[in-house]
Amino acid sequence: MLLMEKETKSDLSEIQINKLFDIISYAKKNSSFYKKSLKNLNLSKNKFSIDLYKKIPFTTKSDLAKNNESFLAVPISKIADFVTTSGTTGSPISLYLTKKDLKRLSKNECDSLTLMGHTKKDTFQLMTTMDKQFMAGMAYFLGVQELGAGMIRIGPGVPQLQWDSILRYSPTTLIAVPSFIITLLDYAKENNINYKSTSIKSIVCIGESIRDENLNYNKLGKRILENWNINIYSTYASTEMGAAFSECTAQKGCHLNEDLLFLEVLKEDDSNALNGEYGEIVITTLNVEGTPLIRYRTGDIAKIYRDKCECGRASPRLGPIMGRKNQMIKFRGTTLYPKAIFDLLDNYKTISCYKVIIKKDELNNDNITLLLDEKIANSNILNEIKQMCKSSLRVIPNFEFIEINKLRGMVYKKHMRKPEKIKFIT
Numbered sequence: 001m002l003l004m005e006k007e008t009k010s011d012l013s014e015i016q017i018n019k020l021f022d023i024i025s026y027a028k029k030n031s032s033f034y035k036k037s038l039k040n041l042n043l044s045k046n047k048f049s050i051d052l053y054k055k056i057p058f059t060t061k062s063d064l065a066k067n068n069e070s071f072l073a074v075p076i077s078k079i080a081d082f083v084t085t086s087g088t089t090g091s092p093i094s095l096y097l098t099k100k101d102l103k104r105l106s107k108n109e110c111d112s113l114t115l116m117g118h119t120k121k122d123t124f125q126l127m128t129t130m131d132k133q134f135m136a137g138m139a140y141f142l143g144v145q146e147l148g149a150g151m152i153r154i155g156p157g158v159p160q161l162q163w164d165s166i167l168r169y170s171p172t173t174l175i176a177v178p179s180f181i182i183t184l185l186d187y188a189k190e191n192n193i194n195y196k197s198t199s200i201k202s203i204v205c206i207g208e209s210i211r212d213e214n215l216n217y218n219k220l221g222k223r224i225l226e227n228w229n230i231n232i233y234s235t236y237a238s239t240e241m242g243a244a245f246s247e248c249t250a251q252k253g254c255h256l257n258e259d260l261l262f263l264e265v266l267k268e269d270d271s272n273a274l275n276g277e278y279g280e281i282v283i284t285t286l287n288v289e290g291t292p293l294i295r296y297r298t299g300d301i302a303k304i305y306r307d308k309c310e311c312g313r314a315s316p317r318l319g320p321i322m323g324r325k326n327q328m329i330k331f332r333g334t335t336l337y338p339k340a341i342f343d344l345l346d347n348y349k350t351i352s353c354y355k356v357i358i359k360k361d362e363l364n365n366d367n368i369t370l371l372l373d374e375k376i377a378n379s380n381i382l383n384e385i386k387q388m389c390k391s392s393l394r395v396i397p398n399f400e401f402i403e404i405n406k407l408r409g410m411v412y413k414k415h416m417r418k419p420e421k422i423k424f425i426t
């Protein structure tokens with residue numbers, strides 16, 4: 001009951017409602033896509049409510065891909081920066097940012113870095129791309145300027161150059177894709193670089209998750225921390241949102257920036273996910289000028305935490321992204337996502353390769369089969385894995401065992417850029 005009251009209250013926050021009203025009326029007036037899709041929406045400021053908001057149709061990724069240019073809400077001459085996102089459907093999606101949108105972006109990253117405890121005294125080293133129309137690198141550059149701190153723009157890759165810069169300029173914080181940090185540490189070990197005593201105090205991790213569904217560090221997070229006595233922070237962001245969810249110093253999920261986004265986390269029936277429940281992340285971008293998005297379905301699934309954070313902030317937090325909406329697995333009455341299975345198996349050093357097969361039965365239920373190395377079939381680890389599945393996934397899947405080289409062939413396919421760790425068979 002308490003939770004419901006809290007939810008209603010936060011849903012009805014006047015400032016949020018006003019911001020929502022402003023962006024919806026702006027989009028309806030200025031973007032030809034919303035002019036059409038919100039044609040029948042009767043908007044008046046004193047009658048606008050969360051109930052009315054909930055009646056507004058969703059915007060999907062495919063809407064944005066198919067009608068890309070019609071989302072633009074200003075004349076093209078007002079665009080300051082053209083960004084693209086690879087999207088999941090193949091063709092790249094363009095997002096158009098005005099000067100004001102770039103300011104919004106710098107506020108976002110500045111807020112995000114501040115949440116993690118960074119100040120203007122920090123020096124940052126950027127290990128992601130600034131060009132090629134990517135948003136993240138530029139966003140962090142702007143945010144660091146807004147914070148009043150300094151930035152060393154090395155860009156991705158080139159471990160030697162990264163270490164040269166760390167040793168020369170003594171940055172305190174790295175902004176990086178976490179799996180690259182593993183490469184960086186391996187390089188330091190091979191080349192006798194004293195990585196254990198450097199100026200680095202923290203890493204802002206982008207693009208990949210360092211936590212599991214219970215907010216503990218996953219294999220990647222653990223591997224970094226085993227080697228390095230520093231703080232690592234999670235973020236969740238997308239080009240479409242033009243904003244990031246970021247961990248605070250309490251590190252109990254990534255906080256929503258309520259000035260920049262309105263968040264819904266929706267269950268399968270489109271009702272609100274409650275505290276600790278999974279749902280799809282649906283956002284409305286607040287205060288955006290170039291490409292506003294209303295009730296945009298990201299397709300990303302995460303847990304929402306609505307209770308007050310240990311840091312004292314009341315803004316909702318998200319857990320790590322567990323997968324895409326279409327990857328939801330329903331197995332023996334339980335709902336789970338591929339990442340939970342991957343995180344579990346990744347914890348076993350003896351398991352170097354695995355494949356998860358999801359097969360639908362006649363009743364539309366999923367069957368999970370884990371394909372493992374045949375050597376595991378008669379080992380003690382198998383029982384351990386089964387116990388872990390029971391306690392952590394709440395179900396025990398089926399197991400099949402295959403000769404390791406055959407299994408590798410099924411996972412690392414020549415024509416695919418990424419290993420195929422999961423296959424859905426319908």
Ligand SMILES: [Zn+2]
Pocket residue numbers: 248249250251252255309310311312313
């Ligand atoms: Zn917090």
